Amino acid sequence: MLDYDLHCHSTYSDGTLTPAELVARAAGRGVQLLALTDHDELEGLAEARHAAELHGMYFIDGVEISVSWRKHTLHIVGLKIDPSYPPLVAGLQQVRSGRGARAQKMADELAKVGIGGVLEGAYRFTTNPNMIGRTHFARYLVESGQCKDVKSVFNRYLAQGKPGYVPHQWAALQDAIDWIKGSGGIAVLAHPGRYMVGRQSMGSKTMRELLAEFVELGGGALEVVTGSHTPAQYAEFARYAQEFNLRCSCGSDFHGPNESYRDMGRLPDLPLGCRPVWDDWKAAPVVKAV
Numbered sequence: 631m632l633d634y635d636l637h638c639h640s641t642y643s644d645g646t647l648t649p650a651e652l653v654a655r656a657a658g659r660g661v662q663l664l665a666l667t668d669h670d671e672l673e674g675l676a677e678a679r680h681a682a683e684l685h686g687m688y689f690i691d692g693v694e695i696s697v698s699w700r701k702h703t704l705h706i707v708g709l710k711i712d713p714s715y716p717p718l719v720a721g722l723q724q725v726r727s728g729r730g731a732r733a734q735k736m737a738d739e740l741a742k743v744g745i746g747g748v749l750e751g752a753y754r755f756t757t758n759p760n761m762i763g764r765t766h767f768a769r770y771l772v773e774s775g776q777c778k779d780v781k782s783v784f785n786r787y788l789a790q791g792k793p794g795y796v797p798h799q800w801a802a803l804q805d806a807i808d809w810i811k812g813s814g815g816i817a818v819l820a821h822p823g824r825y826m827v828g829r830q831s832m833g834s835k836t837m838r839e840l841l842a843e844f845v846e847l848g849g850g851a852l853e854v855v856t857g858s859h860t861p862a863q864y865a866e867f868a869r870y871a872q873e874f875n876l877r878c879s880c881g882s883d884f885h886g887p888n889e890s891y892r893d894m895g896r897l898p899d900l901p902l903g904c905r906p907v908w909d910d911w912k913a914a915p916v917v918k919a920v
């Protein structure tokens with residue numbers, strides 16, 4: 631079996647490595663098939679694909695789309711998408727367009743609790759200012775000494791219910807799935823164990839309603855192995871995938887050295903009984919090994 635990593639981020643969204651640096655790191659760690667899945671953005675894919683060619687690595691075009699479903703923000707990964715598909719390009723442009731105003735509101739909310747002047751600081755941590763998000767705020771707040779690391783910034787200021795959290799309307803689930811499927815890709819529900827209500831995961835009743843709707847709307851896979859799941863969650867979501875007849879995906883969700891749940895590649899195998907998302911990728915849109 632190849633070493634697959636089907637979820638990671640570059641400087642085109644909230645990763646700290648450029649696509650070329652990311653691919654080089656993946657190659658060095660033994661990844662043989664990589665998908666770049668920046669949030670709401672496709673601009674890094676060409677550079678990543680080119681770098682993958684140089685390393686003789688298989689490469690899949692991907693994206694991670696921000697979605698609002700009920701009161702939750704969900705992330706839908708698209709794999710094997712066509713980055714030139716006009717409805718996908720236009721849809722993502724629309725999703726990105728609200729980020730500037732949201733960032734301004736986040737800065738206003740943080741100012742109310744005594745942390746002023748963060749907007750400019752957060753923008754300094756972006757390479758692609760259209761994609762300003764919470765991670766860039768978190769990095770600035772660490773740099774400015776407010777918190778010791780990114781995780782603590784989220785816990786204190788940026789997670790839902792905290793002072794700097796600003797509710798936002800992202801894409802509709804149906805639209806995100808349609809853009810992905812319409813472009814020839816498969817829609818994957820990312821890190822299903824991370825959708826929380828307060829400090830609790832969303833619960834099996836809501837999870838089943840979500841998965842039923844996801845399947846009904848054309849969703850194809852569940853991310854079973856991801857950096858933020860425990861081994862117990864690999865097993866839990868493998869069972870959900872079987873129950874809902876979904877394929878299974880795996881990815882590190884790597885954002886940068888020292889900042890991620892886990893590094894790229896060498897992920898645990900999918901649990902037995904999982905049907906891998908790559909099962910029918912016989913003629914992968916790939917690069918020959920050099």
Ligand code: AMP
Nearest residue numbers: 644696762763764765780781784785885
């Ligand atoms: P945004 O799209 O601007 O809301 O930012 C979402 C990103 O914030 C996610 O993709 C993660 O990279 C990061 N994130 C969310 N929650 C946490 C957390 N608790 N700890 C660290 N990073 C987080």
Ligand code: MN
Nearest residue numbers: 639644765885
């Ligand atoms: Mn992220």
Ligand code: MN
Nearest residue numbers: 694705820821
């Ligand atoms: Mn995500």
Ligand code: MN
Nearest residue numbers: 637639694883
């Ligand atoms: Mn991600």
